[in-house]
Amino acid sequence: MEKIPRQKMPVQNPQERVKNFSSVALGYSEEQAILEAKRCIQCKNPTCVKGCPVEINIPGFIKEIANKNFTAAAKILKDKNNLPAVCGRVCPQETQCEIKCVLSKKSDPVAIGRLERFIADWERKNSPMSLPAKDSVEGDVPNLKSEILNLRSKVAILGSGPAGLTCAADLAKLGYEVTIFESLHTPGGVLMYGIPEFRLPKDIVHHEIDYIKSLGVKIKTNMLVGKIKTVKELFDEGYKAIFIGTGAGLPQFLGIPGENLNKIYSANEFLTRVNLMKAYKFPEYDTPVNIGKRVAVFGAGNVAMDSARVSLRLGAEEVFIVYRRSEKEMPARLEEIENAKEEGVKFHLLTAPIKFIGDENNNVIKVECLKMELGEPDASGRRRPVPIKGSEFTIDVDTVVIAIGQTPNPLLPKTISDLKIGKHGNIIVDEVTGATNIPGIYAGGDIATGAATVIDAMGAGKRAARAIDEYVKSKK
Amino acid sequence: MFKIIEKSTPSIKVNKFVIEAPEIAKKVLPGQFVILRLDEKGERIPITVADKDIEKGTITLFIQEVGKTTTKMGTLKNGDSILDIVGPLGVPSHIENFGTVLCIAGGVGVAVIYPIAKALKEKGNKIISILGARSKDFMILENEIKKISDEFYITTDDGSYVQKGFVSDVLKKLIAQSPGKPVADIVYAIGPVPMMRVISDITKQHNLKTIVSLNPIMVDGTGMCGACRVSVGGVTKFACVEGPDFDGHLVNWAELVNRLCVFKTKEKESLDHHCKLDK
Numbered sequence: 046m047e048k049i050p051r052q053k054m055p056v057q058n059p060q061e062r063v064k065n066f067s068s069v070a071l072g073y074s075e076e077q078a079i080l081e082a083k084r085c086i087q088c089k090n091p092t093c094v095k096g097c098p099v100e101i102n103i104p105g106f107i108k109e110i111a112n113k114n115f116t117a118a119a120k121i122l123k124d125k126n127n128l129p130a131v132c133g134r135v136c137p138q139e140t141q142c143e144i145k146c147v148l149s150k151k152s153d154p155v156a157i158g159r160l161e162r163f164i165a166d167w168e169r170k171n172s173p174m175s176l177p178a179k180d181s182v183e184g185d186v187p188n189l190k191s192e193i194l195n196l197r198s199k200v201a202i203l204g205s206g207p208a209g210l211t212c213a214a215d216l217a218k219l220g221y222e223v224t225i226f227e228s229l230h231t232p233g234g235v236l237m238y239g240i241p242e243f244r245l246p247k248d249i250v251h252h253e254i255d256y257i258k259s260l261g262v263k264i265k266t267n268m269l270v271g272k273i274k275t276v277k278e279l280f281d282e283g284y285k286a287i288f289i290g291t292g293a294g295l296p297q298f299l300g301i302p303g304e305n306l307n308k309i310y311s312a313n314e315f316l317t318r319v320n321l322m323k324a325y326k327f328p329e330y331d332t333p334v335n336i337g338k339r340v341a342v343f344g345a346g347n348v349a350m351d352s353a354r355v356s357l358r359l360g361a362e363e364v365f366i367v368y369r370r371s372e373k374e375m376p377a378r379l380e381e382i383e384n385a386k387e388e389g390v391k392f393h394l395l396t397a398p399i400k401f402i403g404d405e406n407n408n409v410i411k412v413e414c415l416k417m418e419l420g421e422p423d424a425s426g427r428r429r430p431v432p433i434k435g436s437e438f439t440i441d442v443d444t445v446v447i448a449i450g451q452t453p454n455p456l457l458p459k460t461i462s463d464l465k466i467g468k469h470g471n472i473i474v475d476e477v478t479g480a481t482n483i484p485g486i487y488a489g490g491d492i493a494t495g496a497a498t499v500i501d502a503m504g505a506g507k508r509a510a511r512a513i514d515e516y517v518k519s520k521k
Numbered sequence: 522m523f524k525i526i527e528k529s530t531p532s533i534k535v536n537k538f539v540i541e542a543p544e545i546a547k548k549v550l551p552g553q554f555v556i557l558r559l560d561e562k563g564e565r566i567p568i569t570v571a572d573k574d575i576e577k578g579t580i581t582l583f584i585q586e587v588g589k590t591t592t593k594m595g596t597l598k599n600g601d602s603i604l605d606i607v608g609p610l611g612v613p614s615h616i617e618n619f620g621t622v623l624c625i626a627g628g629v630g631v632a633v634i635y636p637i638a639k640a641l642k643e644k645g646n647k648i649i650s651i652l653g654a655r656s657k658d659f660m661i662l663e664n665e666i667k668k669i670s671d672e673f674y675i676t677t678d679d680g681s682y683v684q685k686g687f688v689s690d691v692l693k694k695l696i697a698q699s700p701g702k703p704v705a706d707i708v709y710a711i712g713p714v715p716m717m718r719v720i721s722d723i724t725k726q727h728n729l730k731t732i733v734s735l736n737p738i739m740v741d742g743t744g745m746c747g748a749c750r751v752s753v754g755g756v757t758k759f760a761c762v763e764g765p766d767f768d769g770h771l772v773n774w775a776e777l778v779n780r781l782c783v784f785k786t787k788e789k790e791s792l793d794h795h796c797k798l799d800k
Contacts, residue, residue: 333787
């Protein structure tokens with residue numbers, strides 16, 4: 046039998062897609078999905094599952110696709126993953142499940158992420174009725190392993206990003222009465238404000254959040270816990286446990302002169318304006334964003350790639366990624382780097398900024414940089430960039446985005462007395478359970494680990510849900 | 522949804538809204554603000570809370586018509602609703618018994634200083650107030666502030682009411698009248714940036730500690746975006762979570778002024794777009 050090659054993902058052509066915010070990747074057709082699913086050799090002891098932080102039965106759902114049982118595939122997927130359409134789009138499968146696929150030893154691994162995306166999309170379009178009944182925890186909710194013991198026990202989730210949503214959904218499936226408190230006007234956290242429409246359409250996020258609501262989870266928006274309520278008040282209101290999933294929403298800056306000049310944004314500000322507030326539709330939407338002709342983005346992670354690609358779509362003529370190490374060390378997913386290159390993003394590698402220069406109106410016009418070379422590996426295991434003396438040069442820019450990472454947002458942790466905080470502002474938790482040093486308070490996702498991936502945050506939410514269930518039961 | 526219980530227009534281009542927001546009313550303290558979003562396509566705008574009524578479950582906001590959102594708000598009526606309000610945000614003003622507090626406010630800044638002055642009065646401070654407005658028709662909360670003040674001054678830029686001049690003129694006069702003795706133990710100055718800057722410059726020369734309330738551009742209000750960064754004493758601060766109150770003598774005013782202008786053209790475009798739609 047002829048070997049089936051890994052199915053390519055159809056994508057919008059780069060020249061076209063830089064002019065719009067629609068999805069770049071278009072998704073598999075049914076035929077492609079079935080062909081790809083048939084590549085899975087159904088290992089008895091599947092190693093791919095070990096690479097999945099949310100423990101999806103990967104061969105199980107793929108087998109159902111191969112047999113064209115899409116509804117059954119969706120059920121298996123959703124048994125473990127509450128946000129499959131999100132994960133199918135933004136997970137770094139190449140370093141998680143797919144890297145562990147047996148096929149990858151001899152050829153290409155099964156496109157697990159693309160199949161996940163296919164099934165989630167298929168279900169959304171074809172099988173809306175598979176959603177459980179709304180606002181019901183006692184009734185006929187699928188997957189509900191409710192024990193009378195747990196029914197009506199209240200749990201509060203702070204933050205509605207991937208960690209909080211996952212923890213909430215899993216607790217709801219176990220029969221808990223779950224309320225999520227979200228400070229923004231829309232739930233979703235980084236899925237809404239951070240990841241652009243062309244990589245993760247917002248109606249898909251809404252749909253997956255609706256699914257979580259249908260499990261009985263309540264979401265209160267515009268509620269900044271720490272200000273409107275303290276954690277102590279939540280306990281007083283009868284919440285038996287609290288999960289903190291408030292993310293890493295504190296932007297880091299370079300700390301060099303001129304950084305507060307106009308048109309220098311943190312990636313968070315830039316992306317929030319565009320993604321959450323839809324500044325790309327200004328003035329139909331009220332929130333503006335200023336984009337110039339020449340944009341420099343500092344950093345080389347996924348957020349930097351997103352910022353660069355957003356800049357092009359907003360009409361910038363030249364967009365640079367400026368990064369102090371070499372291409373090999375860039376933390377972004379390979380696919381995102383390739384997408385950025387195809388779209389025309391340019392790369393100034395081994396380059397570090399020293400200062401920003403502004404005009405008489407305080408607008409940034411230049412950035413002075415130094416060339417770097419790589420020295421010995423540093424604590425991160427990557428080779429340390431070392432400045433080359435006398436290599437100063439300037440780049441003309443009129444917009445700058447700083448995308449060098451986020452640290453945990455301290456607002457909430459600071460309001461909880463005696464909570465153990467690490468030196469980077471992260472909440473210190475037990476890695477397995479997410480338990481903090483305060484009984485009944487759990488945390489996970491970026492607030493505990495510092496900026497990481499959506500799926501890692503979801504894994505933490507899942508583990509914490511399990512631990513919270515045990516904790517609440519032990520208290521009864 | 523947050524229902525408007527009472528709307529009035531106490532001065533030209535300034536609207537007063539009493540809004541049903543019981544949870545915020547219970548928690549908000551002087552100096553804190555909320556961020557509101559009018560409707561689905563609206564931007565998030567920060568507004569300081571001027572008053573609250575815990576029993577009725579309401580907060581009071583005074584909103585000056587400047588851009589699209591604030592202009593659109595001027596058309597709202599009793600019973601209309603605002604889609605989103607989040608708060609309270611920011612660090613509450615530091616309230617203690619300092620002795621004598623000089624409260625200087627201009628324009629819509631009077632609404633910001635009102636709850637602070639009231640709280641300071643309740644703590645037993647002697648309150649000297651100086652209020653300024655462009656003209657008589659722009660004056661708000663005059664009687665309310667007068668009631669809690671031990672000394673009370675008003676100036677109008679055009680002389681249409683009480684005394685022609687600026688709040689800084691009154692400040693200079695009070696300082697001159699009190700040689701060798703500080704005119705107050707602390708100064709609160711809240712209003713347009715140029716006003717706060719001038720007041721801070723004067724009080725700095727006389728070593729009078731001065732607190733200002735800053736209003737930089739913000740998006741989320743939780744420290745997430747960094748749009749509101751201001752340089753205070755050479756250090757970058759996020760006004761939304763570390764402010765809005767800062768030591769006026771340490772603020773880099775030039776930078777603040779520049780950063781406030783960054784969306785000027787866009788703001789005009791947005792307002793024009795709105796006006797066209799209205800026609």
